Amino acid sequence: MPNQTNPNYVISADRLTKHYGNFAAVDGISFDVPAGESFGLLGPNGAGKSTTMRMIGGVSQRTSGKLTIMGLDPEQHGPEVRAHLGVVPQQDNLDEELRVRDNLLVYGRYFGLPMSYLKPKADELLEFAQLTDKAKAKVDSLSGGMKRRLTIARSLINEPKILLLDEPTTGLDPQARHILWDRLFRLKESGVTLILTTHYMDEAEQLCDRLVVVDKGQIMAEGSPATLIREHSTREVLELRFGSERNTTVAADLAGIGERLESLPDRVLIYTHDGESALEQVTARGLHPITSLVRRSSLEDVFLRLTGRSLVD
Amino acid sequence: MSNILTEEDYRVQVKDRPFSALYARNAKAVIARGLMATKSSNWLIMVSGFFEPVLYLISMGVGLGALVGTVVGPGGEEISYAAYIAPALLAVSAMNGAVYDSTWNVFFKMNFAKLYQGMLYTSLGPLDVAIGEIFLALLRGALYATGFTAVMGLMGLITTPWALLMVPASVLIAFGFASFGMGITSYMKTFQQMDWINFVMLPMFLFSATFYPLSVYPQGIQWFIQALPLWHGVELLRQLSVGIFTPATAVHITYYLVMILVGMVLTTARLRKLFLK
Numbered sequence: 001m002p003n004q005t006n007p008n009y010v011i012s013a014d015r016l017t018k019h020y021g022n023f024a025a026v027d028g029i030s031f032d033v034p035a036g037e038s039f040g041l042l043g044p045n046g047a048g049k050s051t052t053m054r055m056i057g058g059v060s061q062r063t064s065g066k067l068t069i070m071g072l073d074p075e076q077h078g079p080e081v082r083a084h085l086g087v088v089p090q091q092d093n094l095d096e097e098l099r100v101r102d103n104l105l106v107y108g109r110y111f112g113l114p115m116s117y118l119k120p121k122a123d124e125l126l127e128f129a130q131l132t133d134k135a136k137a138k139v140d141s142l143s144g145g146m147k148r149r150l151t152i153a154r155s156l157i158n159e160p161k162i163l164l165l166d167e168p169t170t171g172l173d174p175q176a177r178h179i180l181w182d183r184l185f186r187l188k189e190s191g192v193t194l195i196l197t198t199h200y201m202d203e204a205e206q207l208c209d210r211l212v213v214v215d216k217g218q219i220m221a222e223g224s225p226a227t228l229i230r231e232h233s234t235r236e237v238l239e240l241r242f243g244s245e246r247n248t249t250v251a252a253d254l255a256g257i258g259e260r261l262e263s264l265p266d267r268v269l270i271y272t273h274d275g276e277s278a279l280e281q282v283t284a285r286g287l288h289p290i291t292s293l294v295r296r297s298s299l300e301d302v303f304l305r306l307t308g309r310s311l312v313d
Numbered sequence: 314m315s316n317i318l319t320e321e322d323y324r325v326q327v328k329d330r331p332f333s334a335l336y337a338r339n340a341k342a343v344i345a346r347g348l349m350a351t352k353s354s355n356w357l358i359m360v361s362g363f364f365e366p367v368l369y370l371i372s373m374g375v376g377l378g379a380l381v382g383t384v385v386g387p388g389g390e391e392i393s394y395a396a397y398i399a400p401a402l403l404a405v406s407a408m409n410g411a412v413y414d415s416t417w418n419v420f421f422k423m424n425f426a427k428l429y430q431g432m433l434y435t436s437l438g439p440l441d442v443a444i445g446e447i448f449l450a451l452l453r454g455a456l457y458a459t460g461f462t463a464v465m466g467l468m469g470l471i472t473t474p475w476a477l478l479m480v481p482a483s484v485l486i487a488f489g490f491a492s493f494g495m496g497i498t499s500y501m502k503t504f505q506q507m508d509w510i511n512f513v514m515l516p517m518f519l520f521s522a523t524f525y526p527l528s529v530y531p532q533g534i535q536w537f538i539q540a541l542p543l544w545h546g547v548e549l550l551r552q553l554s555v556g557i558f559t560p561a562t563a564v565h566i567t568y569y570l571v572m573i574l575v576g577m578v579l580t581t582a583r584l585r586k587l588f589l590k
Contacts, residue, residue: 010323035318035320035323036318059430059433059434059588059589060589061585061589061590070323070324070325071324071325072325072327075334076333076334077327077333077334078334078335078438079333079334079336079337079436079437079438080325080327080333080436082434082435082436083436084325085434087434089427089430089431089434093426093427093428093430093431094431095346095350095428095431096426097350097353098346098349098350098353099353102349102353106345106346106349107431107435109339109342109345109346110339110342110343110346110432110436110437111435111436112337112339112342112436158436161318161322161323189317191317191318191319191322192318193323
């Protein structure tokens with residue numbers, strides 16, 4: 001029988017590890033997700049987020065560690081676990097040989113759902129994805145954003161309890177992203193558990209109740225977006241651009257301003273509780289950046305602090 | 314979506330049954346998808362597959378046959394060269410179709426079209442996908458075999474109703490190759506490796522007593538050819554085409570039954586390697 005270790009968590013990972021040869025894509029990560037939470041995995045490309053998602057879906061076998069989804073081991077009960085899962089993979093894998101509406105119907109059949117349920121559901125989801133007038137179109141005639149929306153609509157065909165979203169808005173324009181975020185909010189309100197990977201900080205901040213920062217297959221930090229920012233960064237950040245030649249050399253002249261200084265190829269970041277006064281100190285030293293910007297700390301800064309690298313390289 | 318999920322909704326009961334991790338008893342959804350895809354986009358490719366053996370039959374059987382004249386058939390009787398090679402071409406076509414569907418087609422849908430990736434994120438298990446795809450390959454093989462047998466009939470190459478048994482026998486041959494092909498594909502990682510399959514298939518096609526009797530070879534080579542699957546298929550269909558049944562017929566059929574069994578065991582054992590990486 002399935003091990004019901006902790007029924008309060010819908011997903012429980014304990015020292016989860018995945019090796020490809022000698023390479024550890026996921027290197028002993030542990031986390032628990034309660035029902036209805038919106039949980040994020042934040043990290044750069046190659047951090048092991050997608051591999052973790054694939055193991056949750058039971059389509060990738062773990063090397064070691066424990067993993068339960070609704071109390072079930074996805075390797076032992078793949079079909080049963082996935083019956084309650086909706087998956088939006090990083091790359092759209094729509095069925096190019098089928099038309100738009102048929103993509104939804106056929107996908108629903110994979111879950112063994114009856115046509116009497118699927119037909120109205122497919123129409124409802126086409127409406128949701130704003131693709132009603134494309135119902136009979138071929139998939140390869142859709143734009144990138146439309147394909148993404150269809151992939152997301154498809155993931156909802158079985159009314160999943162857990163929705164896995166791997167970089168859901170990558171490649172979408174800002175308007176489409178906001179529409180999608182709104183839809184995800186509504187799903188969350190209806191009690192659906194969202195598991196989200198992203199390398200967009202704003203997305204993580206918008207959608208995640210709680211998140212883990214992942215790098216090189218390991219969890220670097222865990223908490224709500226606000227907590228992580230409070231713990232690992234200052235309130236404000238002063239961004240200065242001196243031109244690509246001078247950004248690194250000017251760092252020495254800025255020493256002592258703010259609490260911490262981060263010198264990147266394209267800009268210098270000064271972490272401080274008061275950005276405006278930091279800027280005054282900079283100009284007082286006779287330094288004149290080409291552009292300057294005071295902003296609030298974001299998860300990007302948390303990531304930079306934890307790993308020494310930016311999220312989007 | 315209107316009802317808010319509660320803790321209760323997240324309790325899932327499952328029954329343990331054999332293969333439950335691999336098989337959801339829903340191969341029919343994969344089959345339905347295949348038929349729908351064929352209808353809407355790739356029926357033209359399917360039609361072209363029918364013509365290949367027909368073109369061989371016309372070129373070699375009729376063209377080359379004019380030079381060859383008659384040859385000795387399986388029962389010792391004189392038959393036209395076209396009638397001699399037609400069953401062999403049907404066996405080759407069954408092999409090629411099944412191998413293509415279970416290797417290249419699976420490899421492409423796995424690694425490039427990402428079709429299986431989508432399927433496997435649903436309630437389907439890898440065994441559902443494998444059974445569905447093999448069934449589709451066999452269905453296609455049965456259609457081709459029926460068409461080819463009809464062409465043989467039109468060309469006057471069929472003299473006995475027993476020849477109709479070539480259709481189910483072709484499906485048997487296709488099943489043997491398809492069940493093995495999918496297992497072999499699980500070892501393949503690159504296109505270059507996939508080319509090895511063709512490297513094995515082409516000589517088997519040319520030298521398995523397809524165009525001339527096995528007796529032209531020295532004894533050692535005869536044994537080697539007789540160990541290969543295609544020779545059994547060629548001989549089986551050649552016997553059926555003229556309605557001759559010998560103990561060898563049973564050997565040919567048994568060869569394929571064993572091949573199917575071993576192939577399915579191999580493919581099932583390799584499903585996780587093939588689909589769940």
